[in-house]
Amino acid sequence: MNKLFTISLLLFFIFSLPSCKEKKEDFDRKPLLENIGNNVIIPSYKSAHEKALALKVAIADFNNWPEPQKLPALRATFKEAYLAWQAVETYEFGKGIAQAASLNSFPTDSAKIRNNALKGNYNLQAATNLSAKGFPALDFILFSMSDNDLINLIIDFPTAKQYLQDIADDISANITATYDNWNTSHINTFISATGLDIGGSIGILCNSWAQMTERSRRERVGNSLGYVGLISTGTINSKLLEGFYANQSKELVIANLQAGKNLFTGGEGVGFDDYPQVKEATFQGVPLNVEISNQYDKCIAAANAVSTDFKTALLNDKPKMETLFLELKKLTVLIKVDMASAIGVTINYTDNDGD
Amino acid sequence: MKNYILPIALFATITIGLNSCKKDDDTKKTYDVPTTYNFDSVDYSGQTARLDMLGELTTEMKKGNIKGTSVSAQKQKDMYANENSPFANATLNTTGKRLKDKTFLSEQTVLEGYMDALAAASQSAVDGANGSAGVVGTYLCDANGIEHIQWIEKGIFGSVFFYQIAEVYLGDSKIGASVVKKDRQHHWDEAFGYYGVPKDFPTNKTGIRYIGKYGNDRDVLLGINSTIMNAYLKGRAAINNDDNAEVTKQAAIIKETIEKVLAATAIKYLNDANKGFGNDATRNHTVSEAVAFIRALKYNPSKKISDTELTTLLSTIGSNNWNITQQNITDARNSLSTIYGLDAVKNQL
Numbered sequence: 001m002n003k004l005f006t007i008s009l010l011l012f013f014i015f016s017l018p019s020c021k022e023k024k025e026d027f028d029r030k031p032l033l034e035n036i037g038n039n040v041i042i043p044s045y046k047s048a049h050e051k052a053l054a055l056k057v058a059i060a061d062f063n064n065w066p067e068p069q070k071l072p073a074l075r076a077t078f079k080e081a082y083l084a085w086q087a088v089e090t091y092e093f094g095k096g097i098a099q100a101a102s103l104n105s106f107p108t109d110s111a112k113i114r115n116n117a118l119k120g121n122y123n124l125q126a127a128t129n130l131s132a133k134g135f136p137a138l139d140f141i142l143f144s145m146s147d148n149d150l151i152n153l154i155i156d157f158p159t160a161k162q163y164l165q166d167i168a169d170d171i172s173a174n175i176t177a178t179y180d181n182w183n184t185s186h187i188n189t190f191i192s193a194t195g196l197d198i199g200g201s202i203g204i205l206c207n208s209w210a211q212m213t214e215r216s217r218r219e220r221v222g223n224s225l226g227y228v229g230l231i232s233t234g235t236i237n238s239k240l241l242e243g244f245y246a247n248q249s250k251e252l253v254i255a256n257l258q259a260g261k262n263l264f265t266g267g268e269g270v271g272f273d274d275y276p277q278v279k280e281a282t283f284q285g286v287p288l289n290v291e292i293s294n295q296y297d298k299c300i301a302a303a304n305a306v307s308t309d310f311k312t313a314l315l316n317d318k319p320k321m322e323t324l325f326l327e328l329k330k331l332t333v334l335i336k337v338d339m340a341s342a343i344g345v346t347i348n349y350t351d352n353d354g355d
Numbered sequence: 356m357k358n359y360i361l362p363i364a365l366f367a368t369i370t371i372g373l374n375s376c377k378k379d380d381d382t383k384k385t386y387d388v389p390t391t392y393n394f395d396s397v398d399y400s401g402q403t404a405r406l407d408m409l410g411e412l413t414t415e416m417k418k419g420n421i422k423g424t425s426v427s428a429q430k431q432k433d434m435y436a437n438e439n440s441p442f443a444n445a446t447l448n449t450t451g452k453r454l455k456d457k458t459f460l461s462e463q464t465v466l467e468g469y470m471d472a473l474a475a476a477s478q479s480a481v482d483g484a485n486g487s488a489g490v491v492g493t494y495l496c497d498a499n500g501i502e503h504i505q506w507i508e509k510g511i512f513g514s515v516f517f518y519q520i521a522e523v524y525l526g527d528s529k530i531g532a533s534v535v536k537k538d539r540q541h542h543w544d545e546a547f548g549y550y551g552v553p554k555d556f557p558t559n560k561t562g563i564r565y566i567g568k569y570g571n572d573r574d575v576l577l578g579i580n581s582t583i584m585n586a587y588l589k590g591r592a593a594i595n596n597d598d599n600a601e602v603t604k605q606a607a608i609i610k611e612t613i614e615k616v617l618a619a620t621a622i623k624y625l626n627d628a629n630k631g632f633g634n635d636a637t638r639n640h641t642v643s644e645a646v647a648f649i650r651a652l653k654y655n656p657s658k659k660i661s662d663t664e665l666t667t668l669l670s671t672i673g674s675n676n677w678n679i680t681q682q683n684i685t686d687a688r689n690s691l692s693t694i695y696g697l698d699a700v701k702n703q704l
Contacts, residue, residue, distance in 0.1 A: 092630070098681060101633020125680035128485045130633050198575070199703040349630075 027276050029194045033201055035269035037182075037190045040262060044087035045179040049172075051081040055138075056165075056172040063161050066154045068147045075142055079248055081171070082135045086252055087259035088175070092208040094189070095181040100212065101130055103171055106219070106242050108136035110144070113163075117141070120159035124170050136242070137167050143245035196344050203345040210336035211349045213260065217328035220253045224314055225321055230329065236318070238311045249310035253324075254303050261296035272339065281342035283334065288342055292334050299327045386596040388589050392547060392554040396540070399548025402519075404452045406551055406564060408434065409511050411442050412454075416504045419477035419495040428474035431507075432467055454515055459522075459654065462514040466507055473503040483639075485677035492636020494643075500635070500676030502643035509644065512565050513651025516549040517613060520566075521655040524549075525606040530590075532599045539594045539602075546609070547587050556584055570616045576700050577619060582612050607657070614655045618695040621648035623704040625688040632681050639676040642684070646672055649691070660694050 058077045062070050089100050109131035116122040116132055124133050141164055145153070154161045182190075193201040218227070220242050226235040241249040265271040272278055273289040281288040302324040306313045313321050340347050412434040419426040433441040436455040440448040455463055476488035476497045483489035483496045494502045523529060524546035530539050552567035553559045557580035563571055570579040590605030592598075624645035631637030649668055652660050660668075671687045673679055692701035 097629050098632035102681070105633055123678065123680070125682060126678040127632060127635070127638055127680070128677040 029202060030191060032266070032270045032272070032275070033191045033194060035266050035271070036205070036263065037187050039267055039269055041088075041091055041190075042179075042182050042187065044084075044259065045091075045175065045182055048081070048084040048088045049175050049179040051077075051084040052168075052172040052175045055081040056168040059165055059168040063154060063165055066151045068151060071142075071147050071150070075246070078135075078138055078142055079246060079251075082139070082243065082246075082248065082252060083255045085135060085175075086255040087262075088178075089256065090209055090212045090260065090263065091205075092212065093204045094186045095178040099174060099178065100215070103134035103174055104136060104242070105130045105134060106136040106139075107240050107244065108132065108134075108140050110140055113137055113140055117153070117160035117163045118157060120162065122163070124166055133167050133170060135171065138164075138171075139243055139245045139248075141167075143247075200345075202343060206335075206340050206343065206345045207347055207349045209260075209263065210332070210340065210347050213328075213335045214332045216253060216256055217325065217332050220249070220256070221310075221321065221325045221328055224310070225318070225325055227325065236314045238314045241310055241314075244311065247309045247311055250303055250306060254300055257296055257300045257303065261293065261300075264292055264296065272343075275343060277342045277344070278339060281338065283338055288334075288338055292331075292339060295327070295331045295334055299324070299331050302327045384596055384598045384601075386592060386598070388585075388592040390555075390588070391558075392556075392588060392591070394540070394544075394591055394595065397544050397547075397554075398541070399544045401450070401452050402545055402548025404447055404450045405454055405457065405515065406549075407444060408437065408442065408447055408452070408454050409508065409515075410564070411444065411447070412511075413504070413508045416473060416507060419473060419504070420490060420493055422482070422490040423480070424477065426474050426477040428471045431470040431474070435466065435470070435511075454511055457515050457519055458511065459514040459518045462510065466510050466514070469503045469507045469510065472497055472501075473507065476503065483635075485675075491639050492634070494636055494640045496639050496643075496676070499674060500639040500642075501674075502640050505640070505643040505647050509647030509651065513617070513647070513654055516551075516565055517617070517651055518654035520546045520549050520613065521610045521657075525610060526656070530594070530602060530606060532602075536594065536597070540591065543587075543591050543594055543602075547591070550583065550587065552584070557581060566613055566616065569620050570613070573616055573619045573623070573704070576703055577615065579612060579616055583609060586612070610655050610657060611659070614652060614658060615695060615697075617648050617651050618660075618691055619697060619700075619704055621645045621652075622688055622691055622697060622701055624648065625684050625691070626702070626704060628679075629681055629684045629688070632684070635677075638679070642672065642676045642679060645687075664690070664694060 055077050058070075058074045062074050085104065088096070089104060092098065092100060112129070112132040116129070122129055122132070142150070154164065190201045193199060193204075196202055218229075219240075223240040224236060224238055226233040226237065238244065243249045243252045263271075265273050273293055275289070278289045278292075279287055283291040286294075302320070306317060306320045306324065308317060310321065336347055412431060415430060415434060416426060418424050430441060433439045435453075437448065437450070437453040442448050458466065473495065476483075476495055479487065479489035481487055481489045483491035483494075483498075483500070485500065486498050488497045489495070491500065495504065496502050524542045528534070529542035530546075534542070549565075550567050551565040552563045553561055556563065556567065557571070557574075560571060570583060574580045586605040586608040590602050590609070593601035593605060621644075624641045628638050628641040628645065631641065646669065649665070649672075652658055653662075653665060668687055668690055671683055671690070673683060688701060692698045697704070
């Protein structure tokens with residue numbers, strides 16, 4: 001009896017000790033990166049690329065023959081492209097560095113847009129024009145005027161017609177270049193950099209992800225509610241909303257969050273919710289993978305709970321907007337702090353040399 | 356024919372073999388190299404004073420980063436030339452040391468011009484924008500988004516500290532074999548003084564600044580600290596032991612490695628500028644930093660980058676941080692990393 005016990009105890013130790021250790025250290029990150037790269041990121045870019053191309057074509061068509069009956073379809077094409085963009089904005093690395101600033105700086109600068117449209121002579125790639133290009137500039141041009149005013153602008157001002165086309169071309173060229181780069185080479189770079197050290201794909205992705213989640217909290221909701229960081233000033237300003245002129249703010253943030261959840265779960269394949277350390281870690285007693293997934297759902301539900309568009313809600317239903325802000329705040333902490341530390345990557349996107 | 360070749364070849368081999376043996380015997384002197392910079396009669400108080408002076412000058416200039424706070428050009432120039440007792444640390448006022456007279460000559464008026472520009476920008480009542488001087492975020496910029504604080508601080512970093520190390524103190528006229536040993540030692544110590552690290556660096560990193568600090572920031576990727584520190588230690592020990600070839604060799608390592616720190620730091624700032632392209636404050640600041648670090652490369656007389664490459668690089672970046680494009684930044688970054696053999700780490704820096 002004693003012998004048997006000793007032997008079984010010994011066997012238990014022999015088998016259990018190494019396997020315990022292996023479980024934690026030997027998670028193969030390659031399948032995760034393969035799935036995220038091939039089945040989440042590239043399809044998102046593909047869609048964004050196709051929709052941006054359709055937008056570019058629709059604008060060329062409208063510019064050639066500016067007719068009022070074309071406007072509803074053109075505006076719908078714009079909205080679709082903007083929604084598709086939400087699924088790629090998170091990937092601010094490789095060729096995508098600063099793509100959010102390049103294509104989605106809001107609020108847009110309407111005075112600068114007017115100036116560029118009427119005078120021409122602009123360089124859309126110059127930093128100074130970030131606030132007069134991309135989706136927000138098209139949002140302003142396509143949705144801030146009556147049909148007649150827009151058509152007259154295009155007919156009367158060749159510079160405005162050119163500017164409208166240049167903005168659409170720039171959006172399309174930018175997204176296509178990044179999409180092509182992913183397809184041709186970056187996917188391999190992404191999959192092969194499996195390390196957690198500096199230069200590893202997981203660390204780069206998590207930094208970008210955390211930064212863009214924080215952006216949603218701050219710029220998609222917080223700024224219009226009057227938040228400076230996490231401090232409320234109480235001064236609402238709906239003009240700071242994304243998609244202000246088309247009144248698309250709610251749909252855009254929901255699309256963004258759905259894409260974020262898809263990144264977390266990896267769609268049908270291996271996702272961050274399968275990452276052993278994310279499953280083992282807990283947030284107030286709940287496994288972290290469950291908590292993060294739930295928090296995405298709570299954010300989407302909070303956005304859906306705003307019964308009107310955000311512009312109206314800021315005036316009439318502010319508490320619902322505040323709730324959305326709080327849920328996004330929780331989500332940001334979960335991604336930026338809890339998930340990053342569970343995986344063991346350093347979040348350093350705010351770092352600088354300190355001078 | 357065949358008969359001749361073999362003996363000749365054999366002879367040649369033996370001769371070369373013998374020569375290299377002899378060379379080894381000549382250069383391999385045996386002496387101890389200490390692990391810290393504790394040698395006899397080390398004094399670089401003049402260099403330390405100048406590092407302190409730049410510290411105070413920078414603090415003074417940075418007052419301009421708060422909108423509505425004007426910075427006097429005269430005060431900056433006084434600090435630069437140590438005139439009219441400008442320093443809060445009163446001992447600096449009486450050292451007789453100045454940053455100005457150690458600055459690469461043609462750069463002195465350039466730096467004073469930047470001080471005038473900084474003072475003028477600090478008078479601005481509006482926020483900085485393309486075409487208007489003023490504070491952008493937390494950085495005082497001129498109408499082109501240039502942050503002169505960086506051009507002055509890092510300009511002195513380059514045209515005094517690096518220039519004095521690379522061109523002056525580690526040059527033949529200061530540490531060459533013909534120089535009196537006592538002077539050679541002192542000159543080497545002065546070159547060490549501009550490094551900005553404690554004597555037991557990198558074990559101790561307390562108070563590291565300027566070249567020491569930026570080298571340390573790049574250390575993880577490039578292994579800078581021990582390379583520079585060991586070269587300073589070996590070179591000083593070599594002087595003590597009249598090992599002339601070793602002195603020259605270590606001096607070259609110091610110059611080359613500091614130059615690499617400057618190039619890698621410029622790449623790091625260009626990466627930051629690219630990532631933060633949409634943030635006017637970040638972009639203006641980091642591009643200004645990058646330009647200042649790139650300009651400092653020229654003070655190594657045996658620099659890796661050519662004058663033409665340097666000019667092209669600076670014109671790629673241009674002179675207006677509002678009109679700069681991501682392509683400009685990426686192009687400059689890539690050409691710098693290629694020139695310095697840093698392509699493998701250019702994305703990580």
